[in-house]
Amino acid sequence: MLKVRAVCLNHRDLLMIQGTYGPRRPEHRVPVSDGVGEVLHVGAGVAGFSVGDRVICPHFATWLDGAFDLRYFGEDLGITQDGWLAEQIVVPAQSLVKVPDALTDSQAAALSAAALTAWNALVDVGQIKAGDLVLALGTGGVSIFALQLAKLHGARVAITSSSDQKLSQARKLGADITINYRTHPNWAAELLNANGQRGADIVVETGGLATLASSIAAAAPNGRLALIGALAATPAEGAPTLDNLFGIVGKNLTLRGITAGNRRMLQSLVNAISVGNIEPVIDKELSFDEAPEAYRHLLGGHHLGKVLIRVSD
Structure with a gap:
């Protein structure tokens, strides 16, 4: 279980709530495919992660390596499964990638989808x-x-x-x-x-x-x-x-x-971001309560880079 710290919006998130990203999703579906969280609880038998670790994961949560397969659409965070726009989220431990201390939440939150x-x-x-x-x-x-x-x-x-x-x-x-x-x-x-x-x-x-x-x-x-x-x-x-x-x-x-990427690619990306010290371009940052305004800002199309929602500290 993760405590969500920040999320970033993508065009697919707009299409999902508009009901135009494939079949219409249930009204209770939690949106957003891109975020960074902090480990609150580790399940039995899970190794390599500890409470307090900051982590991200690909939105195709079960695509760990190799070529894409249509079955991965069944575990698509924010689309076919509940996503990141929540205070807490549960994701498979095998999907997670640790966020190095050198990266801020803003750097990490934008990586799993667009980057x-x-x-x-x-x-x-x-x-x-x-x-x-x-x-x-x-x-x-x-x-x-x-x-x-x-x-x-x-x-x-x-x-x-x-x-x-x-x-x-x-x-x-x-x-x-x-x-x-x-x-x-x-x-x-x-x-x-x-x-x-x-x-x-x-x-x-x-x-x-x-x-x-x-x-x-x-x-x-x-x-x-x-x-x-x-x-x-x-x-x-x-x-x-x-x-x-x-x-x-x-x-x-x-x-x-191109349909996003797998966990292996995400790990390589995180390594490159760390070494290159790339700072994602955040066009606007809003609070969790301002999520509707974040969506409206993205819909307006005047942004450059990402729209970030800060969920918790």
């Missing part, structure tokens, strides 16, 4: 290496973590937004190329112009069908596209056509769906 998804996209799928160009769409939680983690690996980063102010903040975080997609609707061509007509080696594709055609155009030969979300718009506004088939085949692209 873990970005890690999977860049490291396990993208096989990132120094010198790669990573393209991240937008400035939400996954994209900002992708920016920070890519820089930690010695990669260059291009990022898009409709806000010049957000792009300015992204440059302060290390972005090498910033593109306002409202000013430059053909942002794929803008990226090529900014990078000597070579595209991105890894594309963190959070927009979905509305942006996928442009992401294919923006990818370099042998590029890896990690398909993560559908935040941009309806498919009719920019869905790929058969014309894009040449881009996929002709450039030998890899398109891979």
Whole structure:
């Protein structure tokens, strides 16, 4: 059993309470997939954890290692099982990852969903290496973590937004190329112009069908596209056509769906965050009683990075 200290919201949390993230969930379902807790009680036979330890876990609580399997949806915290937006939560001990003393609650609370998804996209799928160009769409939680983690690996980063102010903040975080997609609707061509007509080696594709055609155009030969979300718009506004088939085949692209990550990846991520001393970008922090306001702030779409809810000290 864990005492919840802090949680961070993700887009999936919005969709869950709106009833649009798969089947409608029971009204009593406790939401939120991302948080950090303190061990209050350790079950019989559990080793490696003590009362007082701070811990996190992947939201697919039983996905410990290896390839993804559909059965993991049955243990999806905040969706098919009760999640983190509570004073206490019970999770399997085998799922837990200890939080090092060097990491704050704010650093740890944001890791298990958005950061873990970005890690999977860049490291396990993208096989990132120094010198790669990573393209991240937008400035939400996954994209900002992708920016920070890519820089930690010695990669260059291009990022898009409709806000010049957000792009300015992204440059302060290390972005090498910033593109306002409202000013430059053909942002794929803008990226090529900014990078000597070579595209991105890894594309963190959070927009979905509305942006996928442009992401294919923006990818370099042998590029890896990690398909993560559908935040941009309806498919009719920019869905790929058969014309894009040449881009996929002709450039030998890899398109891979990303469903967060497993416990092994999360442990590697925690190690990297500790060594690199990465500070998650927290757009707004609210109290447990202000949770509805936190959801409204995320829904507004004006945030950069994460929205955090402080549950306890």
